[in-house]
Amino acid sequence: MPTIVVEVMPKPEILDPQGKAIANALPHLGFTGFSSVRQGKRFELTVDGEVTEELLESARTAAAEMLSNPVIEDVVSVTVAEDL
Amino acid sequence: MPTIVVEVMPKPEILDPQGKAIANALPHLGFTGFSSVRQGKRFELTVDGEVTEELLESARTAAAEMLSNPVIEDVVSVTVAEDL
Numbered sequence: 001m002p003t004i005v006v007e008v009m010p011k012p013e014i015l016d017p018q019g020k021a022i023a024n025a026l027p028h029l030g031f032t033g034f035s036s037v038r039q040g041k042r043f044e045l046t047v048d049g050e051v052t053e054e055l056l057e058s059a060r061t062a063a064a065e066m067l068s069n070p071v072i073e074d075v076v077s078v079t080v081a082e083d084l
Numbered sequence: 085m086p087t088i089v090v091e092v093m094p095k096p097e098i099l100d101p102q103g104k105a106i107a108n109a110l111p112h113l114g115f116t117g118f119s120s121v122r123q124g125k126r127f128e129l130t131v132d133g134e135v136t137e138e139l140l141e142s143a144r145t146a147a148a149e150m151l152s153n154p155v156i157e158d159v160v161s162v163t164v165a166e167d168l
Contacts, residue, residue, distance in 0.1 A: 001119075007126050022127070022151070031146045033139045035085075035132045042091050042126040042160075043106070048119045055117045062115045067106070076126075 002047045004059045007076040008068040009040035040076070043067055051080050086131045088143045091160040092152040093124035124160070127151050135164050 010016045016038050023037040045059055056078070063075045094100045100122050107121040129143055140162070147159045 036130040040126040042124040046120040
């Protein structure tokens with residue numbers, strides 16, 4: 001079934017305490033070489049039937065208005081994945 | 085700065101109440117044509133310097149052992165994004 005993948009990340013100027021906590025924990029667990037971590041969200045919207053341009057546009061609007069908070073988050077990408 | 089992107093999703097057999105809530109809300113907001121929604125996580129690990137094979141392997145291990153809960157989540161991908 002075709003799936004539309006929406007990726008959302010906190011805006012660069014917004015503090016990301018979860019990402020910060022992960023970045024601080026990584027070296028303690030032996031994972032070095034990473035300077036910072038940011039945590040965002042990934043949504044898979046399953047589509048019944050074909051992904052039309054209209055449906056993709058609807059997904060883009062949903063990503064901007066509902067799946068993300070435009071004050072603190074950016075929609076990184078809205079892409080079609082056929083083989084999930 | 086090169087960035088390693090880690091994507092994590094709930095396993096297909098695991099209930100995803102957040103995704104379910106979104107799927108239920110979409111039609112009420114006028115977004116139709118989506119049959120289901122799953123919500124996962126997206127991590128950006130910023131790397132100081134070059135992404136070596138060793139560092140990528142380290143990121144894969146961190147993804148499997150720390151960024152995801154292997155009981156309920158799958159690591160969907162660990163990829164290098166040069167231009168974030």
